[in-house]
Amino acid sequence: MTSQLEEARRQILAVVREFVEKEVVPVASQHDEDDTYPADLVDMMAEMGLFGLTIPEEYGGLGLDYTTYALVFEELSKGWLSITGPIGTHSILSHALTKHGTEAQKAEWLPGLATGKLRAGLALSEPGGGSDVAGMETTAVRDGEEYVVNGNKLFITNGRHGNVFFLLAKTDTSIEPAHRGITGFIAEKGPGFTAGRDLNKLGYRGIDTTELVFQDFRVSADRVIGGEEGKGFYQVMDALETGRINIAARAVGVAQAAFDAAIDYSQRRVTFGKPIAERQAIQFMLAEMATKIHAARLLTRDAANKKDSGERIDLEAGMAKLYASEMCAEVTLDAMRIHGGYGYVKDLPLERYYRDAPLMIIGEGTNEMQKIIIARSLLKKYAV
Ligand SMILES: Cc1cc2nc3c(=O)[nH]c(=O)nc-3n(C[C@H](O)[C@H](O)[C@H](O)COP(=O)(O)OP(=O)(O)OC[C@H]3O[C@@H](n4cnc5c(N)ncnc54)[C@H](O)[C@@H]3O)c2cc1C
Numbered sequence: 001m002t003s004q005l006e007e008a009r010r011q012i013l014a015v016v017r018e019f020v021e022k023e024v025v026p027v028a029s030q031h032d033e034d035d036t037y038p039a040d041l042v043d044m045m046a047e048m049g050l051f052g053l054t055i056p057e058e059y060g061g062l063g064l065d066y067t068t069y070a071l072v073f074e075e076l077s078k079g080w081l082s083i084t085g086p087i088g089t090h091s092i093l094s095h096a097l098t099k100h101g102t103e104a105q106k107a108e109w110l111p112g113l114a115t116g117k118l119r120a121g122l123a124l125s126e127p128g129g130g131s132d133v134a135g136m137e138t139t140a141v142r143d144g145e146e147y148v149v150n151g152n153k154l155f156i157t158n159g160r161h162g163n164v165f166f167l168l169a170k171t172d173t174s175i176e177p178a179h180r181g182i183t184g185f186i187a188e189k190g191p192g193f194t195a196g197r198d199l200n201k202l203g204y205r206g207i208d209t210t211e212l213v214f215q216d217f218r219v220s221a222d223r224v225i226g227g228e229e230g231k232g233f234y235q236v237m238d239a240l241e242t243g244r245i246n247i248a249a250r251a252v253g254v255a256q257a258a259f260d261a262a263i264d265y266s267q268r269r270v271t272f273g274k275p276i277a278e279r280q281a282i283q284f285m286l287a288e289m290a291t292k293i294h295a296a297r298l299l300t301r302d303a304a305n306k307k308d309s310g311e312r313i314d315l316e317a318g319m320a321k322l323y324a325s326e327m328c329a330e331v332t333l334d335a336m337r338i339h340g341g342y343g344y345v346k347d348l349p350l351e352r353y354y355r356d357a358p359l360m361i362i363g364e365g366t367n368e369m370q371k372i373i374i375a376r377s378l379l380k381k382y383a384v
Contacts, residue, residue: 028080046116059110077253159210192217203355258335325360
């Protein structure tokens with residue numbers, strides 16, 4: 001790592017830590033309780049450059065690497081998982097355009113994405129299925145210099161507040177295998193493309209997750225990502241590797257916040273004349289929690305490092321996402337156990353950490369799908 005990158009990383013992390021401590025932590029629980037969108041915080045993240053974290057400097061971004069990206073997501077998640085939502089989903093389109101967009105598309109879209117003037121989302125999952133991407137039903141039919149899109153997307157982060165989406169739709173419904181008929185578009189909201197209902201969630205509250213409705217939505221042919229039909233599946237799978245890095249990093253951040261609260265509380269809470277931290281039952285829990293967090297962090301950094309070296313990281317990102325998300329669910333439950341009744345009530349953020357944790361198990365490809373991806377990569381790597 002160059003000293004310039006090291007310094008840029010140090011600076012952005014210091015800014016993010018201060019933001020989390022001063023701005024996010026004081027308001028997170030209230031936003032979660034009321035399920036209100038933290039518009040001020042999101043605007044502050046735009047001012048800090050977080051919407052353009054990995055977008056190259058020539059397009060107005062900070063041009064940072066995926067290792068820094070993971071560290072930023074971890075820090076933000078220590079304060080409140082939801083605050084990572086708008087920049088996480090945004091980075092999927094940024095990545096897809098940076099890597100697969102035409103020069104004209106990069107020049108047109110990346111500067112607005114870098115400043116956060118444009119707020120992006122990923123329109124992939126549908127009411128009929130998220131895991132079975134090739135089974136999607138949304139279609140885009142060519143009509144002169146445009147495509148006409150019809151269909152519904154569901155569970156879309158930033159669906160209400162976002163204005164531009166990485167839309168996946170079928171331009172060929174007869175081709176086999178079916179994923180080769182999927183094309184990636186840059187789709188801006190407008191006539192024929194609207195947000196539908198908002199979903200009421202267990203956790204990850206305050207951030208909009210909605211339906212998206214496409215009814216004879218017309219999108220210009222120059223908004224096909226990379227200018228070529230049938231490449232959408234590959235583009236989104238590649239971009240989702242970065243999504244899995246950020247999901248793993250978010251899981252580490254939430255788990256770390258739960259652990260920090262638990263180790264503090266265990267030394268203050270006295271039962272039968274002694275702090276509970278002096279009981280072996282509690283010590284063993286703390287030891288396991290810290291070990292698992294450390295392992296998840298190392299897996300996440302390893303995946304991010306490999307991504308920075310330009311390698312495909314299906315295996316590493318899948319492992320990091322799988323392990324970190326399961327770890328987060330376990331650690332947040334243990335932190336709740338250590339807090340006893342106080343862990344279960346809303347006076348403390350422990351129950352929020354616990355409710356937020358399952359998002360990481362489901363989002364960006366469920367953990368069952370990660371196991372399929374990991375196994376496939378292993379069988380390819382160790383083929384006899
Ligand atoms: C809060 C939230 C935010 C989200 N944000 C976005 C977003 O911004 N953009 C977006 O496109 N999507 C988003 N998603 C959708 C998410 O990616 C999907 O929910 C996820 O991919 C699973 O799809 P599904 O819900 O349709 O479940 P299904 O695919 O129906 O799966 C149901 C169950 O079956 C299992 N399963 C499915 N197929 C197999 C198989 N072959 N083998 C073994 N098990 C299998 C799954 O693991 C799961 O346990 C979000 C979801 C949530 C909850």
